[in-house]
Every structure is written in C-alpha cells, then in structure tokens.
Amino acid sequence: MSNQTWPNFSGWTCPLPLRTYPTIVMGHGSGGKMMADLIQHLFAPLFANALLEQMGDSTVLEIATNGESPIRLAFTTDSFVVSPLIFPGGDIGELAVNGTVNDLAMRGARPLFLSAGFILEEGLSMDTLGQLAASAARACEVAGVQLVAGDTKVVNKGHGDGLYINTSGIGLVPPGVDIGPAHIRPGDSVIVSGTLGDHGMAIMSVREGLAFETQIKSDTAPLNGLVEAMLSASPGVHCLRDATRGGLAAVLNELAVASKLGIEFDERKVPVNPAVQSACEMLGLDPLYVANEGKLVAIASEAESDALLAAMRAHPNGTFAERIGQVVTDHPGLVVARTGIGGSRVVDLPAGELLPRIC
Amino acid sequence: MKHVDEYRDGVLTRALLSEIAATITQPWRIMEVCGGQTHAILKSGLDQLLPPQIELIHGPGCPVCVTPLELIDKAIALASRPDVIFVSYGDMLRVPGSERDLFSVRGAGGDVRIVYSPLDALRIARENPSKTVVFFAIGFETTAPANAMSVVQAKAQGIRNYAMLVSHVTVPPAICGIMESPDARVDGFLAAGHVCTVMGYWEYGPLAEKYRVPIVVTGFEPVDMVRGILRCVKQLEAGRAEVENAYERSVSYAGNRPAQAIISRVFEPTDRAWRGIGIIPLSGYRLRDEFAEYDAEQRFPEVQAIDTRESGLCISGQVLQGIKKPFQCPAFGGQCTPQSPLGATMVSSEGACAAYYRYGRYSASLTHPEITS
Numbered sequence: 186m187s188n189q190t191w192p193n194f195s196g197w198t199c200p201l202p203l204r205t206y207p208t209i210v211m212g213h214g215s216g217g218k219m220m221a222d223l224i225q226h227l228f229a230p231l232f233a234n235a236l237l238e239q240m241g242d243s244t245v246l247e248i249a250t251n252g253e254s255p256i257r258l259a260f261t262t263d264s265f266v267v268s269p270l271i272f273p274g275g276d277i278g279e280l281a282v283n284g285t286v287n288d289l290a291m292r293g294a295r296p297l298f299l300s301a302g303f304i305l306e307e308g309l310s311m312d313t314l315g316q317l318a319a320s321a322a323r324a325c326e327v328a329g330v331q332l333v334a335g336d337t338k339v340v341n342k343g344h345g346d347g348l349y350i351n352t353s354g355i356g357l358v359p360p361g362v363d364i365g366p367a368h369i370r371p372g373d374s375v376i377v378s379g380t381l382g383d384h385g386m387a388i389m390s391v392r393e394g395l396a397f398e399t400q401i402k403s404d405t406a407p408l409n410g411l412v413e414a415m416l417s418a419s420p421g422v423h424c425l426r427d428a429t430r431g432g433l434a435a436v437l438n439e440l441a442v443a444s445k446l447g448i449e450f451d452e453r454k455v456p457v458n459p460a461v462q463s464a465c466e467m468l469g470l471d472p473l474y475v476a477n478e479g480k481l482v483a484i485a486s487e488a489e490s491d492a493l494l495a496a497m498r499a500h501p502n503g504t505f506a507e508r509i510g511q512v513v514t515d516h517p518g519l520v521v522a523r524t525g526i527g528g529s530r531v532v533d534l535p536a537g538e539l540l541p542r543i544c
Numbered sequence: 545m546k547h548v549d550e551y552r553d554g555v556l557t558r559a560l561l562s563e564i565a566a567t568i569t570q571p572w573r574i575m576e577v578c579g580g581q582t583h584a585i586l587k588s589g590l591d592q593l594l595p596p597q598i599e600l601i602h603g604p605g606c607p608v609c610v611t612p613l614e615l616i617d618k619a620i621a622l623a624s625r626p627d628v629i630f631v632s633y634g635d636m637l638r639v640p641g642s643e644r645d646l647f648s649v650r651g652a653g654g655d656v657r658i659v660y661s662p663l664d665a666l667r668i669a670r671e672n673p674s675k676t677v678v679f680f681a682i683g684f685e686t687t688a689p690a691n692a693m694s695v696v697q698a699k700a701q702g703i704r705n706y707a708m709l710v711s712h713v714t715v716p717p718a719i720c721g722i723m724e725s726p727d728a729r730v731d732g733f734l735a736a737g738h739v740c741t742v743m744g745y746w747e748y749g750p751l752a753e754k755y756r757v758p759i760v761v762t763g764f765e766p767v768d769m770v771r772g773i774l775r776c777v778k779q780l781e782a783g784r785a786e787v788e789n790a791y792e793r794s795v796s797y798a799g800n801r802p803a804q805a806i807i808s809r810v811f812e813p814t815d816r817a818w819r820g821i822g823i824i825p826l827s828g829y830r831l832r833d834e835f836a837e838y839d840a841e842q843r844f845p846e847v848q849a850i851d852t853r854e855s856g857l858c859i860s861g862q863v864l865q866g867i868k869k870p871f872q873c874p875a876f877g878g879q880c881t882p883q884s885p886l887g888a889t890m891v892s893s894e895g896a897c898a899a900y901y902r903y904g905r906y907s908a909s910l911t912h913p914e915i916t917s
Contacts, residue, residue: 210647218883393660462545468660526557526766528589533901536882538637538647 216430216476217535240443241365242291242427245358257358259294261285264351270317273387274402278321280478281350283407286328287427290409291481293364293416294356299325300334301352306345317348328407330354356409362416366443368423373512374490375450376483378411378497379404379505380458381433382465385475385539390464399460406479411502418496421489426482431535434473436482437520438534448520450510473522474535484512551765552588560770561593564777571597572780573729574773575722575866577715578684578736579606579895580764586899588766598773601729601866602896604718604818605736607683608635609860609895612817615711616641618847620649622678622709622840629655629672631665632680633687640885642852662694662708669698669706678840681708686738688712688829689803692810695831695838707840710830713816715739716747717827723755727867732776734762734769737791742807744799748787756785763791810835820861820889860889863896870900877901 212219236244243261265281289296325332383404390401415422426436441448457472465472485493490508497503520532582602585591591600604610620641623630637646650656659665662679669677681691698706740761748759758779762772772790789795816828831839841848862868870876880890882898889895
C-alpha cells in the first residue's frame with residue numbers, strides 16, 4: 186500500500202449546515218426539540234396569554250364564584266394518529282380516551298367530560314370502527330368520564346390513515362390540590378409509576394414485524410385512579426407528568442428547564458420490562474426516549490416519598506413504581522444519569538424522530 | 545438481560561479499571577475506531593473513569609458520518625423521483641445534503657422508507673413492480689454481506705426493479721490513512737468488534753507491524769471496552785505492537801468466511817471519498833460489473849453528474865482524525881447541535897460530536913464551563 190497517494194488529512198473540510206425545514210417533517214411531531222421549537226416560535230407567539238403559558242399537560246382555568254373560593258377546571262385536548270389502529274395491549278379508541286384523561290389527571294384534576302372528533306377515511310371497515318368506538322366507550326366507563334360532545338368527518342381514501350381521533354376533556358381540580366413545575370424543590374424525589382417504553386416498543390414491534398418470546402403490550406391505562414390514590418395518601422406531591430412521546434427523557438428535561446433545577450437519576454433504578462430492553466438493544470434505541478401511555482413521573486417531597494411509593498405500589502397502575510432519583514441545585518436545566526458502571530452522562534431532550542442506529 | 549448484563553457489570557468494570565491504573569506509567573492516545581464504541585463510552589460515562597493518562601480519540605468508524613456529501617445529494621435526487629421508492633437505514637434520513645435531507649424529501653411527497661435489512665428493501669421491490677426500489681447501501685464490512693445478499697437474491701429471483709446506491713467503506717485502509725497522516729498521533733487502536741466478527745482480524749497484522757501500533761479487537765459493552773483498553777495499554781507499556789483479540793466470544797481469526805465470500809462475489813475494492821476526510825485509496829466497495837444492472841448510478845445515469853463538495857467552517861475532519869475534541873470546536877453546542885448539525889460528526893447518534901453533545905455535556909461543563917453556558 187506504500188505506493189498509494191493519501192489524502193491530505195490536515196486539510197479536512199466539513200459539510201454544509203441544514204438549519205431549518207421549509208416544510209413539516211415527521212420530527213416536528215416527535216415530542217422532542219423540533220416540536221418544542223415549532224410550538225415556541227410558530228404557535229405560542231400568535232396565541233400568547235397567561236393561561237397558555239402554563240404549558241402543562243392541561244391548563245387550569247379559574248372560574249370566579251360569588252364570594253366563595255373559585256372553581257378550578259382543568260382543560261386539555263389531544264389527537265391520536267397511531268398506526269396500526271389495533272395493537273397488542275390496546276387500540277386507538279382506548280388510547281384516545283386514556284390520553285386525555287391522563288393529561289387532566291396530571292394537574293390533580295378529576296376528569297369529568299370528554300368530547301371526541303372522529304376523522305374517518307373512506308374505506309374504513311364498519312366492523313373496525315364499531316370495535317374501536319366500543320373500546321373508547323369502555324375506556325370512558327373505566328376512567329369514570331362521560332363523552333358529552335362529538336363530531337364525525339369523512340376524508341377521501343388516501344387522505345387519512347383509517348381513523349384519526351381528537352379528544353378534549355374537562356376535569357375538576359379539588360380544593361387544596363395545586364401541583365405543577367413551580368412547586369418542584371431541590372431534594373425532591375423523582376418517582377416513576379412503572380416500567381418504561383412499553384407502548385412505543387409494542388407499536389414498533391408490530392410495525393417492524395419483530396417477534397419476541399414475550400409479546401410486548403402497550404401500557405395504555407387511565408391514571409386518574411392512581412393520581413387520586415397518591416393525592417389522598419400524601420400531601421407531598423409537587424408535580425406530575427405522563428411520559429408519552431419523547432419518553433422519560435423528554436419529561437425530565439421539561440421539568441428541569443421549567444423548574445430551573447437539575448435532575449439526577451440512577452439508570453439502574455429505571456424499571457424496564459426485559460422484552461422492551463431486548464427490543465431496544467436490537468433496534469439501537471434507548472428506552473428512556475420511548476413513548477408510554479400509562480406511566481407518570483412524580484416529583485414529590487423526599488420526606489413523603491416512602492408513603493407515596495407505598496400508595497402507588499398498592500394501586501394496579503403503580504405496582505412497579507420506583508424512586509429513581511432526585512432534584513438537585515447543580516447543573517440547572519440539565520438531566521444527568523448515573524450509569525451502571527459508576528459514570529454519568531447528560532440525558533438530553535430527544536431531537537426529532539426516534540431513529541434506529543445502523544450498527 | 546442475559547448476555548448483556550454481565551458485560552455491563554460495575555464491579556468487574558471497576559476491577560479492570562484499577563488494573564489499567566496499576567499498569568499505566570505514561571500518557572497514551574488510543575483510538576476507538578467504531579462509532580458504536582464511541583457511543584458506548586459516552587453512554588456509560590467510561591471516559592470519566594479512565595486514568596487521566598489515557599486519551600481516547602474517537603475514530604472515523606461511523607458510517608453515517610463518513611458518507612460523502614456527493615452521495616447524500618445523489619440519494620436525495622433519486623428519492624425525489626416519482627418512479628423511485630428510496631429505502632434506507634434510519635439514521636441516514638437526517639444527514640444533511642447540500643440543501644436538504646431525506647426527511648425533507650419525504651415531507652415533499654417522496655417515497656422514503658426505513659428498513660432494518662436490505663432484504664426488506666427487496667420485499668418492497670417485489671410488492672411494487674411499477675417502481676424502482678433504490679436501497680442506500682452504506683456501512684462498513686458489517687452491513688456489506690447482507691447488502692450483497694440482497695443483490696444476489698434479486699438476480700436469482702429475477703427482480704429487476706431493485707438497485708443499490710453503494711457507499712460502502714472499509715476499516716483497514718482508514719487505519720492506514722490515519723497512520724500515514726503527517727499529524728498522526730494515535731498510539732494504539734481498538735479495532736471494531738462487529739467488523740472483525742465478519743472479517744476476522746487477519747488483515748490487521750501487517751498494519752500493526754508496519755506502523756508499530758497495537759491493534760486490539762474490542763467489543764461494545766463497558767466490560768468489553770475496558771478489557772480492550774487494558775490489553776492495549778499492556779502492549780504499549782511493554783513496547784509491543786501486536787494484533788490481539790479481546791472480543792473472543794464473537795470474533796475469530798478468520799472471521800465469517802461465507803460472509804466474506806459473498807462480499808467478494810458482489811463487490812470489489814474502490815477508492816472512496818469519506819465525508820470530512822477526502823478520498824482514501826481502495827477504502828470502499830463498489831458493485832462488480834457482473835452486478836452493474838443493480839447499481840443505481842448506472843440505472844439513473846443523470847445522478848453521476850452530481851459532484852458536490854463539502855465546504856464550511858466546522859472541524860469535523862480534525863475530530864474524526866483525533867486532532868481535536870468536539871468541545872474544542874467554536875460551533876459545538878451553540879451553532880452546531882444535533883437539531884442543526886454543521887458537520888458529519890454531529891449528524892449521527894454515533895458521531896463523536898453528537899455523542900459528546902448528548903452524553904458528555906455534563907462532564908465537559910466541569911472543565912469547560914463555556915460549553916453549557
């Protein structure tokens with residue numbers, strides 16, 4: 186090889202930048218930085234108001250009453266575009282109800298009423314639609330909410346993915362309950378309600394045709410019951426978030442930024458179902474970034490965390506709850522994981538779409 | 545998880561780290577060749593636990609990072625055609641070409657799909673006979689056998705609407721390139737375990753001898769990495785420069801012969817441009833003439849005219865070569881982030897800059913507070 190000419194390594198050059206996208210790409214809906222930028226720069230300035238600035242899973246509205254303490258309502262909306270429509274552990278109907286119920290519950294609200302918009306694609310089987318609507322109805326019953334308004338539209342074949350559902354919801358925040366990022370304090374415990382990454386990997390294993398010894402099932406579940414149990418067990422709940430798109434990593438980053446504090450957790454304490462772990466290893470994904478549909482992250486006072494954990498573990502949707510870390514004053518705005526071998530790393534907000542690594 | 549947890553064991557890792565600390569007497573610069581290893585080092589925080597005398601240099605072994613701009617632009621041109629379904633491994637979609645990336649092509653209506661195996665691309669070709677399915681065949685010797693297999697199968701099954709845009713690169717010529725460079729400052733190499741699983745390590749003996757540099761075949765879990773580093777340090781301290789296999793459970797001397805056979809049946813060595821580096825002689829594969837009909841550049845000759853070159857200010861070339869660390873770049877973490885990468889090394893999750901950005905900001909902030917400010 187000695188007779189070959191070698192490139193001039195001292196003059197290596199670099200590629201050109203790609204700064205912004207002139208059109209929407211899938212990454213804008215991933216729950217990561219691209220979506221945050223889109224909301225912050227395109228939507229938020231147009232609709233700016235004090236209530237929107239809460240930027241929580243739902244917005245708490247105060248309604249004045251005659252002389253008495255105001256009624257506080259939580260209000261939220263969410264759209265569901267999952268493919269396939271029916272997946273191991275659930276379907277889009279159930280998901281659409283649970284998703285909105287959970288967004289309300291994360292403010293401590295008792296979910297009461299939902300609306301639903303069904304966008305149907307020409308050609309969708311009537312049987313499938315019936316099955317999915319029945320599933321949504323059952324989910325309403327389980328969560329104790331009523332669907333009180335609805336809308337149906339049909340789009341041409343090829344203009345939808347079978348069925349999209351939008352749900353909005355209203356809940357009542359009980360007197361004395363006030364939780365949100367503003368209440369996060371240094372020293373608080375970080376608790377997750379169970380295994381992470383189940384929903385995202387259930388969907389991905391179906392889409393990619395991956396088969397594992399144990400089938401991975403979506404964790405879709407209403408969390409209002411769990412939240413009620415937590416709030417009645419302990420006054421120490423400071424903030425709640427459900428870890429949907431972007432996974433645990435996205436939620437912890439949002440909370441670190443919102444509270445201007447650091448979050449530290451022990452990677453080994455994060456509960457992950459072994460089948461999910463295997464699937465992630467195989468696809469080159471990190472379960473910290475994978476979506477959940479029935480898991481919450483609680484930030485709670487350290488002194489109360491044992492009582493809270495006990496209450497969570499006694500509830501069917503919190504059996505595998507774990508305290509994984511704490512809020513710190515170091516590295517404000519950053520989330521740091523302690524690794525299994527005793528090192529540490531920054532767990533960043535996911536960028537755009539979750540992409541499998543090549544090797 | 546079985547077969548993984550034992551190689552992530554903290555106690556064993558720390559024992560091996562102590563052994564390294566007890567062995568080392570002077571500074572050594574060790575390059576891990578593979579992007580997967582860079583990822584593992586930063587994900588586990590291993591870099592913070594090594595003795596300070598060891599400087600790890602992140603090598604050019606990330607196939608996504610080193611795929612040249614010209615080929616990305618060709619991919620974008622092909623993917624934009626209404627008669628093409630463009631099929632790729634996931635990370636490639638985010639790599640910026642001169643003006644846009646494959647995500648943007650998809651956003652503009654191009655049919656761009658992600659697969660895990662080129663055989664899935666072949667299935668897509670069977671299911672879409674009216675379209676030409678172009679598979680982006682990138683990667684090192686690890687992905688080459690399966691990519692070669694897809695062409696052999698296409699031929700055997702008479703599938704005519706399948707073609708590959710080939711951008712394969714190989715490790716040994718890159719090691720030569722790094723050692724031939726006048727700025728060469730690598731004392732030892734950790735060779736990429738997955739590449740050696742396919743190729744064995746018979747190719748590396750002459751390199752270790754010629755450049756007087758130890759080459760240790762190394763795996764990807766923390767325990768594997770620390771073992772590889774330990775054996776490299778032992779050689780360096782003893783003044784030896786040999787090829788060693790520290791990834792015995794996966795790698796044999798001869799490698800996977802059938803995989804090598806299918807590579808040489810379908811591909812032949814060719815000069816390849818590496819993004820951020822330039823042309824390295826005989827550092828890649830192209831399709832042999834016998835399979836020319838499956839070459840996307842032959843099938844769509846208009847893309848041959850695409851000849852874009854890289855320009856700009858970032859230092860990814862120096863990072864890939866080990867001359868600079870990512871945080872020594874003025875753009876790192878500010879103008880250049882994984883959302884808006886300026887350079888190849890920030891593009892892929894395996895790229896050194898992206899890995900530093902994602903996993904290293906905290907530790908870097910301790911010594912370089914300007915990075916996180």
